[in-house]
Amino acid sequence: MVKILVGLKRVVDYNVRVRVKSDGSGVDTDGVKMSINPFDEIALEEALRIKESGGASEVVVVSVGTSEAQQQLRTGLAMGADRAILVATDDDPDVLSCARALLEIVNREDPGLVIVGKQAIDDDNAQTGQMLAALWGRPQATCASKVELNGDKATVTREIDIGSEKIEVDLPAVITADLRLNEPRYVKLPDIMKAKKKPLDEIAFDELGVEAGPQILQSTYEPPSERDKGVMVDDVQGLVAALKEKGLL
Amino acid sequence: MSRILVIAEHDGSTLNPSIAKTVACAAQIENAEIDVLVLADSAAAVAAEAASLASVNRVLTIENAANAHSLVAILAPQIVAAAQNYTHIFGPSTTFGKDLMPRVAALLGVNQISDIMSVEGSHQFKRPIYAGNVVVTLNAPADVAVVATVRTASYKAVESGNSAPIESISIDADLPSHTRFVEAQAGSSDRPDLQTAASVVAGGRALGSAEDFDLIYTLADKLSAGVGATRAAVDAGYVANEMQVGQTGKIIAPDLYIAIGISGAIQHLTGIKDAGTIVAINKDEEAPIFEVADIGLVGDLFTIVPELTEALG
Numbered sequence: 001m002v003k004i005l006v007g008l009k010r011v012v013d014y015n016v017r018v019r020v021k022s023d024g025s026g027v028d029t030d031g032v033k034m035s036i037n038p039f040d041e042i043a044l045e046e047a048l049r050i051k052e053s054g055g056a057s058e059v060v061v062v063s064v065g066t067s068e069a070q071q072q073l074r075t076g077l078a079m080g081a082d083r084a085i086l087v088a089t090d091d092d093p094d095v096l097s098c099a100r101a102l103l104e105i106v107n108r109e110d111p112g113l114v115i116v117g118k119q120a121i122d123d124d125n126a127q128t129g130q131m132l133a134a135l136w137g138r139p140q141a142t143c144a145s146k147v148e149l150n151g152d153k154a155t156v157t158r159e160i161d162i163g164s165e166k167i168e169v170d171l172p173a174v175i176t177a178d179l180r181l182n183e184p185r186y187v188k189l190p191d192i193m194k195a196k197k198k199p200l201d202e203i204a205f206d207e208l209g210v211e212a213g214p215q216i217l218q219s220t221y222e223p224p225s226e227r228d229k230g231v232m233v234d235d236v237q238g239l240v241a242a243l244k245e246k247g248l249l
Numbered sequence: 250m251s252r253i254l255v256i257a258e259h260d261g262s263t264l265n266p267s268i269a270k271t272v273a274c275a276a277q278i279e280n281a282e283i284d285v286l287v288l289a290d291s292a293a294a295v296a297a298e299a300a301s302l303a304s305v306n307r308v309l310t311i312e313n314a315a316n317a318h319s320l321v322a323i324l325a326p327q328i329v330a331a332a333q334n335y336t337h338i339f340g341p342s343t344t345f346g347k348d349l350m351p352r353v354a355a356l357l358g359v360n361q362i363s364d365i366m367s368v369e370g371s372h373q374f375k376r377p378i379y380a381g382n383v384v385v386t387l388n389a390p391a392d393v394a395v396v397a398t399v400r401t402a403s404y405k406a407v408e409s410g411n412s413a414p415i416e417s418i419s420i421d422a423d424l425p426s427h428t429r430f431v432e433a434q435a436g437s438s439d440r441p442d443l444q445t446a447a448s449v450v451a452g453g454r455a456l457g458s459a460e461d462f463d464l465i466y467t468l469a470d471k472l473s474a475g476v477g478a479t480r481a482a483v484d485a486g487y488v489a490n491e492m493q494v495g496q497t498g499k500i501i502a503p504d505l506y507i508a509i510g511i512s513g514a515i516q517h518l519t520g521i522k523d524a525g526t527i528v529a530i531n532k533d534e535e536a537p538i539f540e541v542a543d544i545g546l547v548g549d550l551f552t553i554v555p556e557l558t559e560a561l562g
Contacts, residue, residue: 017515018379027383095351096360123378124496125363130321130351139322139428142348145490155431159490160344161444161499162260166431167320173427179480179497180490213360217388224377224384227522230543236556239528242544246526248448248505249561 001057002112002149002171004047007102007129008061008076009037010069011122024220036072039117041079043177045184046147047115048080055149056113058082062105064098066090070200077195078187084198085109089205096213099131104208106136111172113154118143118176129176139169143178251281251371253337256328256353257299258345261289261317264298266445267341269406274399275339276304276407277368284309285413286331288324290317292417301409308415318430321349329356330420335394336371342398342500354396362387362397376400380496381519401444402502402523436491438476440466443492446475448505449524451494453517454481455510455531455550462487464554465509471561477501479517495520510550513538530554 012018013033021028036044047059061076063069064087073084087101106114119126126142133140141147141156145164148155149171158165159178233239243249253275258265268285275283284307285299292310300308311331315323328349332338338353340346342364354361367375372389374397389395443449450469456462462482469476477494478487494501496516502523509530511517518541521527529542532549539545546553 012379018382020383027379094360096355096358099355119497121380121496124380125361126347127351127354127361127363130348131355131361133322134325134352134355137425139425140348140352141428143344158344160433161491163434163436163489163491165433168429168431170427180484213358214390214393216360216362216390219386219388221386222384224381224522227527227541227543230527230539230541230545232539232545232547235546235548236553236560239530239544239546239557240560243505243526243528246543248526 001055003058003060003109004050004056005106005109005111005114006040006044006047006059006061006076006081007114007116008040008044008063008072009117009120010034010063010065010072011037011120014038014121020221020223024222026221034068034071036075037117037120039119039121039177041184042179042181043115043117044076044079044081045182046177049182050147050149060085060109060111062087062102064089064093064101064205073200074195075187077198077200078191079185080191082198084200086200086202087205087208088202093205094213094215095125095127096131097210099128099135100210100213101205101208102128102132103135104210106132113171114174116174116176118178129174133174136174139173140176141167141169141173142176144175145178145180147175147181251278251337252335253278253281253283253339254332254335255283255285256338256340256346256349257285257287257295258341258343259287259289259295262294264295265341265343266406266442267343267346267401268299269302270401270404271339271341271399272302272304273404273407274365274368275337278337278371282306286311286328288313288316288327290314296415300413300415301411303407303409303411305411305413308413310415310417311420312417315424319345320428320430321352322428323424324349325352325356326422326424327420328353330422331418332394337395337397340398342400346398350396350398357394357396359393359396362389362395364400365397366400366403377519380516381522382515400500402500436489440469441473441475443475443477443494443499444501446503448472448474448507449477449501449503450474450507450509451477451479451511452482452487452509453479453511454485456482456487459487464550468507468554468558471558475503479511479514508538508542509554511538512536513541
């Protein structure tokens with residue numbers, strides 16, 4: 001039975017509409033609700049289901065972030081993960097450095113499967129799982145909507161532009177979770193209490209000896225250009241007339 | 250001078266339309282020489298199509314039976330071997346490109362830029378973050394390759410009519426056997442492709458059922474339009490996943506987008522903001538979709554949509 005490592009990123013909550021700081025230096029996250037990246041929550045749910053069906057021995061959640069990410073790791077433990085690892089850093093590491101740090105954790109933990117979300121909803125990069133798989137020299141199955149473990153192999157159904165695709169990968173491998181892989185469970189109060197006793201180890205990012213990737217610097221942040229206010233029509237005739245006027249019919 | 254390698258997405262016989270847009274983005278970089286790389290089992294047809302694209306300098310092909318199914322773990326080491334003398338390596342921001350390019354970047358030891366929406370300079374780009382709520386300017390280091398995906402909805406396809414030379418190349422790369430293709434299931438649709446259709450009709454949860462989603466199909470057929478849906482409609486099982494439009498689905502830019510029974514969550518709006526004209530039909534006059542719509546009509550979709558379909562003759 002495999003050990004499963006799940007990556008959790010602390011992000012601005014899905015329901016928060018973020019704003020650019022007035023000086024364009026970043027995004028205002030002061031006092032904003034933070035959560036586990038929803039796709040990572042799906043990744044964790046999948047790992048827990050695999051364990052509960054007898055396919056995994058242990059589920060370990062890992063986050064690369066500030067000490068505040070302990071909150072999200074505790075939520076992961078309350079969902080059912082066995083233990084947690086925080087790779088602590090006050091910086092906001094680039095994706096490649098983050099993947100390199102995760103590789104160090106992978107080398108220490110030796111999981112048979114790593115599952116992460118297909119993208120984080122803050123930077124929308126959709127890179128971490130693929131980069132980790134590349135550095136590890138192992139298969140990747142991104143945008144998974146179904147995962148079947150079969151001994152030392154996994155068959156993964158992927159959501160792709162034309163529909164879906166099934167691939168088979170040898171384990172260990174990296175899987176990234178898409179929306180419809182599962183519906184994550186709700187955390188119950190007794191589980192939150194129990195989670196307080198579960199181990200949460202902290203490792204300093206700097207101790208991992210990770211070489212920083214060549215940095216892509218983010219300079220200015222700005223709101224997107226707005227669309228002009230449109231017109232309201234009263235009925236279908238008005239709509240058809242408006243479309244004809246624009247030459248669309 | 251910038252030397253740009255564009256990785257071709259294809260299905261073995263035709264070039265994906267996203268590549269003509271990826272080339273258009275690459276062509277925004279001043280003084281650029283753009284090559285297209287086709288990795289395939291048999292590359293001739295796809296290469297010929299790529300060679301016809303304006304702004305393309307050369308088409309390179311790597312033919313190998315292992316490339317038949319575009320498995321990125323197999324493609325990535327070949328791309329790394331072929332890309333040694335390039336300043337930029339671009340792919341489309343499709344599920345294929347998003348799967349592939351981070352793997353290429355990590356093998357090269359560089360970071361990757363996702364979803365270029367604007368070229369500000371050879372190493373300066375803009376991209377959307379937070380579901381398109383924020384646009385950030387990125388400055389890539391000039392001493393390493395820029396590996397990036399292109400938000401194709403931000404670009405118009407380059408013209409065809411070119412006849413760039415096609416060269417077969419051989420590279421030295423170890424190809425893994427740990428990843429195997431099993432099968433693909435394409436959505437069964439003879440409707441125009443969602444990502445390239447001039448018009449798109451889309452429905453949301455308000456349609457209420459898979460059966461009632463037929464209203465959307467019937468209207469779309471009248472307009473020869475592609476069909477899209479919100480995440481809620483896909484989650485509810487009304488339509489297949491490949492029809493989802495938005496932050497985690499497809500980003501599209503049709504000339505006409507008709508949103509029916511769609512409230513307009515920010516995650517959906519980010520997928521349509523580059524549409525030419527947005528029409529919204531919704532019974533809730535407070536729905537956020539009306540804030541971005543060019544033409545809005547408040548009312549019951551179950552009355553309006555059949556009436557509109559009828560009015561279009």
